Amino acid sequence: MFEKHLDKDILILGFGSEGQSSLKMLRKEFPRKIIGIADKAEFSNLPTEVKEILKDDNLTKHHFGDAYLEALDKYDVIVKTPGIPPCSPEIRRAKELGKIITSQTKIFFENVEQNQIIGITGTKGKSTTTTLIYNMLKNADIDAILVGNIGVPPLEALGTVSAGNSSDEAISPETQTELPQPNGLAMTKSPFFVFEMSSYQLDELRFSPHISIFLNAYEDHLDYHGSFENYISAKKNIFLHQDSNDYLIINNLFTDILPERISSRVYTFSLNENLTNFGCFVKNNALIYKIGGEEEAITTTDHVALKGEFNLQNAMAAIIASKILGVNNETIAKSLEEFIALPHRIEGIGTYHGITFYDDSISTIPQATIAALQTLGENVETLIMGGHNRGIDFSILGPEFTKRNIKNLILFPDSGKNIWDTISRTNPSIKGFFVENMTDAIDIAFKNTDPGKICLLSPASPSFGIFKNYQDRGNSFREEIEKYK
Numbered sequence: 001m002f003e004k005h006l007d008k009d010i011l012i013l014g015f016g017s018e019g020q021s022s023l024k025m026l027r028k029e030f031p032r033k034i035i036g037i038a039d040k041a042e043f044s045n046l047p048t049e050v051k052e053i054l055k056d057d058n059l060t061k062h063h064f065g066d067a068y069l070e071a072l073d074k075y076d077v078i079v080k081t082p083g084i085p086p087c088s089p090e091i092r093r094a095k096e097l098g099k100i101i102t103s104q105t106k107i108f109f110e111n112v113e114q115n116q117i118i119g120i121t122g123t124k125g126k127s128t129t130t131t132l133i134y135n136m137l138k139n140a141d142i143d144a145i146l147v148g149n150i151g152v153p154p155l156e157a158l159g160t161v162s163a164g165n166s167s168d169e170a171i172s173p174e175t176q177t178e179l180p181q182p183n184g185l186a187m188t189k190s191p192f193f194v195f196e197m198s199s200y201q202l203d204e205l206r207f208s209p210h211i212s213i214f215l216n217a218y219e220d221h222l223d224y225h226g227s228f229e230n231y232i233s234a235k236k237n238i239f240l241h242q243d244s245n246d247y248l249i250i251n252n253l254f255t256d257i258l259p260e261r262i263s264s265r266v267y268t269f270s271l272n273e274n275l276t277n278f279g280c281f282v283k284n285n286a287l288i289y290k291i292g293g294e295e296e297a298i299t300t301t302d303h304v305a306l307k308g309e310f311n312l313q314n315a316m317a318a319i320i321a322s323k324i325l326g327v328n329n330e331t332i333a334k335s336l337e338e339f340i341a342l343p344h345r346i347e348g349i350g351t352y353h354g355i356t357f358y359d360d361s362i363s364t365i366p367q368a369t370i371a372a373l374q375t376l377g378e379n380v381e382t383l384i385m386g387g388h389n390r391g392i393d394f395s396i397l398g399p400e401f402t403k404r405n406i407k408n409l410i411l412f413p414d415s416g417k418n419i420w421d422t423i424s425r426t427n428p429s430i431k432g433f434f435v436e437n438m439t440d441a442i443d444i445a446f447k448n449t450d451p452g453k454i455c456l457l458s459p460a461s462p463s464f465g466i467f468k469n470y471q472d473r474g475n476s477f478r479e480e481i482e483k484y485k
Contacts, residue, residue, distance in 0.1 A: 008075075008076035008077045009075045010030075010035050010036065012026070012035065013038050013039075013068075013081060014038070014084050015081075016081060016083070018153050019079075020053060021153035021156055022079050023037070023053070023057070023060070026079075035059065035060050035061070036071060036075055037063065038062075038068040039063075041064060042065050043065075046064075072094040075099065076100060077100045077102065078091075078094060078099055078101050079104070082201045083200055086203060105202075107154070107158075114246075118195065118321055119209030119213065120133070120194070120195065120213040120215070122217065123218040123368075124216060124365065124371070125216065126196045126197070126198070127149065128311065129317050132318035132335065133318045134151075134194045136318060136331060137192060143192070144194055147193050147195040148196030148197060150342070151194070151195075154195070157193055199220075199231055200224065202235060205237045208238055210242075210246050211325075216254060217231070217254060220364065220365050223390045240259075242262075243263045244263050244265075246263070246265070248266050249267045249279075249321060250267070250269075251317075266278065267324075269316035270282075271313065277292055277293065278292075282312065285301045286298075286300050286301070289319055298332055298333055299332070303336065303337045304339075305338065308375035309371070310371040319332055343471070344360065344362045344470055344471060345360060346359075346372050346376065347359045352481060353484060356453070356454045357454070358376060358456045359474045360372045360456060360457055361457055361470040361473045361477065363458045364460070366393075368460065369383075370397065370400050373400060379454045380406065380453070382406075382410065382454070383409055383410070384412075385412070385416060385458065385460050387459045387463050388463065388464040389414040389415040389461070390462065392460075393422075397422070397423060397460065398422065398423055398425075407429075407448070408445075409431070410435055410444050411435065412436070412461075420434075433448075436466065438473075438479075438480045439480055442481055457473075457477045459473070
């Protein structure tokens with residue numbers, strides 16, 4: 001996997017969980033090689049377990065702190081973690097100097113047969129859809145490995161695999177009814193890699209999975225990509241490098257991002273019947289799979305454990321992927337009925353002093369918060385929102401709050417101020433409370449939410465700043481609520 005870099009100086013750029021995984025895999029390949037580690041965090045601020053990893057490996061050279069990017073000039077190969085923007089001046093300079101900038105995702109695609117990869121992207125719903133597909137395959141006794149944020153890092157997923165090549169003949173979506181249809185597992189040997197792919201991982205990637213799923217795209221990560229257009233461009237790499245043997249599964253609402261001619265076979269999913277001859281839609285409360293002119297009901301919407309229209313879309317994308325791979329309807333339906341929602345996704349925490357609390361910490365954009373409100377109905381009275389400010393427009397929240405008679409907003413910095421400035425202009429009856437810790441947030445929620453109503457944590461913002469990540473934010477929410485038992 002790394003043989004071509006045997007005589008090169010290697011730097012791991014970013015030492016979070018993926019960077020630590022990179023060191024683990026590189027050390028297996030090069031047990032006696034000095035490997036550089038660079039990260040913006042000061043060494044003294046690293047978690048104890050991370051410090052121990054570095055202390056135990058005396059063949060690492062450290063570059064920590066604000067000047068960490070200056071280390072790029074000293075290395076030939078840089079294994080970059082996804083969260084570091086490729087457009088920084090130091091990385092651009094490294095490229096101009098001929099440095100090899102790679103990533104776990106690029107190395108993964110270079111070493112795996114393309115027809116073993118199922119890739120899932122979208123602003124919201126990635127983790128749920130990825131896990132749904134993984135469960136469907138496992139329930140069908142098909143060997144599958146979960147890769148990405150909710151699975152193992154890409155390099156750890158690699159076994160003894162080799163890269164493959166295929167045709168690049170382009171076809172039009174309108175002519176695909178003439179194509180032969182898949183024979184399930186005949187197309188490849190297992191295991192399948194079910195890969196949740198962020199815009200960071202897709203940015204500058206020149207490979208696409210065999211089965212690509214594009215769930216949706218809303219304003220997010222603008223601080224990383226610079227513009228919504230750049231964000232969409234990164235996301236589109238999940239299908240731009242497919243060929244005529246590959247499959248694209250895409251939300252019917254986002255097909256306008258497709259080029260006029262696309263090489264892969266296109267399947268769409270929709271909450272109504274307005275779609276092409278290939279895909280999945282809802283009709284008379286049934287999830288219908290359609291191929292050519294033939295329709296078959298997979299299950300009914302009330303037998304899908306996950307609630308809400310956005311989760312029906314996730315379910316339909318998973319249905320299509322599983323049908324392409326030959327999973328039978330009974331297994332798909334059973335998987336949908338038994339699926340347990342992932343943590344921090346409209347997760348019920350419990351009812352305390354008459355107030356019901358839900359943790360939707362995963363919601364980092366306004367559209368996700370609106371989806372949570374639509375799922376929970378009319379009883380949401382208090383919302384806990386705010387976090388890292390990515391310059392997102394919050395104006396779409398105003399009409400939704402008015403319609404649902406939201407009474408209280410409890411707001412974290414920095415985006416909390418932006419939310420309040422936007423909402424208070426059109427919703428003057430809403431009360432706003434500014435907090436800087438979860439203890440105060442929950443105290444205010446108990447004092448201002450009526451019994452029989454709901455307090456929902458759905459921040460419409462990333463967690464960075466006060467909290468380490470959305471899991472830390474959701475866990476803090478639960479811990480503070482449970483103090484009121």
